Amino acid sequence: MISRASLPSLEPFLPFFLAGEWVEAGGRAIRDVIDPATEQVITTVADATPADVDHAVAAALEAHRSRVWSGMDPLERTRIMNRVAELIERDLEELAILETRDQGKPIERSRADTQSAANTFRHFAGATTRLGGTVVPIDGGSHHAYTVKEPVGPVAAILPWNFPVMTAAYKLGPALAAGCPVIVKPAEDTPLTALRLAALMAEAGIPTGVVSVITGDHVAGATLSTHPDIAKVTFTGSTEVGAHILHASVPGFKRVTLELGGKSPNIIFADADLDLATVTAMRATFGHSGQMCTAGSRILVQRSVLGEMTERLAEAAAKVPVGDGLAGGISVGPMVSEEQRQRVLGYIESGKSQGAQLVTGGGISGPGYYLEPTLFTGVTNDMVIAREEIFGPVAGIIPFDDEAEALRIANDTTFGLAAGVWTTDLARAHRMAQGISAGTVWVNTYNIFHPALSFGGVRDSGLGRDLGEAGLDGFLETKSIVMAV
Structure with missing residues (x-):
């Protein structure tokens, strides 16, 4: 500390x-x-x-x-x-x-x-x-x-x-x-x-x-x-x-x-290592208080494990340490400004008004521009919180049935910066990486950068x-x- x-x-x-x-x-x-x-x-x-x-x-x-x-x-x-x-x-x-x-x-x-x-x-x-x-x-x-x-x-x-x-x-x-x-x-x-x-x-x-x-x-x-x-x-x-x-x-x-900007899909298939996918989703979504262009704020979950993953993600999000970044051991610090916090709070209200269910978070504290990690379920890809870059600690769970639907939802966006895919099926991993329209696709990992690796987006x-x-x-x-x- x-x-x-x-x-x-x-x-x-x-x-x-x-x-x-x-x-x-x-x-x-x-x-x-x-x-x-x-x-x-x-x-x-x-x-x-x-x-x-x-x-x-x-x-x-x-x-x-x-x-x-x-x-x-x-x-x-x-x-x-x-x-x-x-x-x-x-x-x-x-x-x-x-x-x-x-x-x-x-x-x-x-x-x-x-x-x-x-x-x-x-x-x-x-x-x-x-x-x-x-x-x-x-x-x-x-x-x-x-x-x-x-x-x-x-x-x-x-x-x-x-x-x-x-x-x-x-x-x-x-x-x-x-x-x-x-x-x-x-x-x-x-x-x-x-x-x-x-x-x-x-x-x-x-x-x-x-x-x-x-x-x-x-x-x-x-x-x-x-x-x-x-x-x-x-x-x-x-x-x-x-x-x-x-x-x-x-x-x-x-x-x-x-x-x-980005509105990155983080796609979790039923055969994935769900423990690792859950832990990494917390970093991909709430790291830097969600103030990342690559934030995996659209969490696509295969319907056969939707209930289990919703419970896992909600429990993990509720436990994310929030506080002063200088304290050490903190995962989510404050938003960069009060203006940014109010902007994100507006998106949370939009999610509620459009019918998404608030699973955890959404509250604020102070002094400091703090906002709790916020998770919605019941999100559809036409909602504002699924279409626009929030740039805050807010994510929505979107269900899908199969690869074709996952690709359709993932690519149904004006953005194309990054994406994550979670599966133990090597052939599926290659198919999804090829099918997703984005500058970077991470498979069974997220937010890996290196000076030798080019980074940028499309659209x-x-x-x-x-x-x-x-x-x-x-x-x-x-x-x-x-x-x-």
């Missing part, structure tokens, strides 16, 4: 890391940073102005044109990125505590997320020397044709509030490996670990202008994503905001990677991929060069 009484008070954070320099708040608007477990102000940051955005983009553009980063010896870039990973690990506990105070998640999860950030930098540090092109034989030898891969240019990385430090690394790691300068805009509710990460990158030796971090609300994000000198926007967040970013990218034909869940070779390629352009011999 981490005692709050022993935690140091946080001075107001310097609001921006611009072109290698920390900038004072000056006359800018000040924003409180709230600890969602206590509802207390823990520090303040400042909102970026359009001039601040211009400054950050101009520095990134100069870094791109001068090739201060992309033109560096690849092995030196590898060394610096490995040093970032080392510094994250050096300060892992400090970063994890900061993440929990800022976001509310359990400290164990914050530690894992911070380690994931270090792993991501280390993985992509090894990519700098494998960005080679190809020699292409196009005729009988009259021409020498080859391709090279070049960085797309200045990148705007706009982060969500549910996984601040981890998604920062998901975007910075491959972008920097590709040679791109990056301007990071963390979510207005959770800016602190991105600012701390900026200091570590500077300490590691990333050159001036290559990385900037600016804070602020949606106005700063919109100003950055629409800036004419930004070549690519990589965004993780809601489908609604993603659509705005995609629309804004059209005039300049900006490249975009959009990892958006309303986004465009492009984070991580893996596909994520790296998203920050590169291929140039063909033809020489007469």
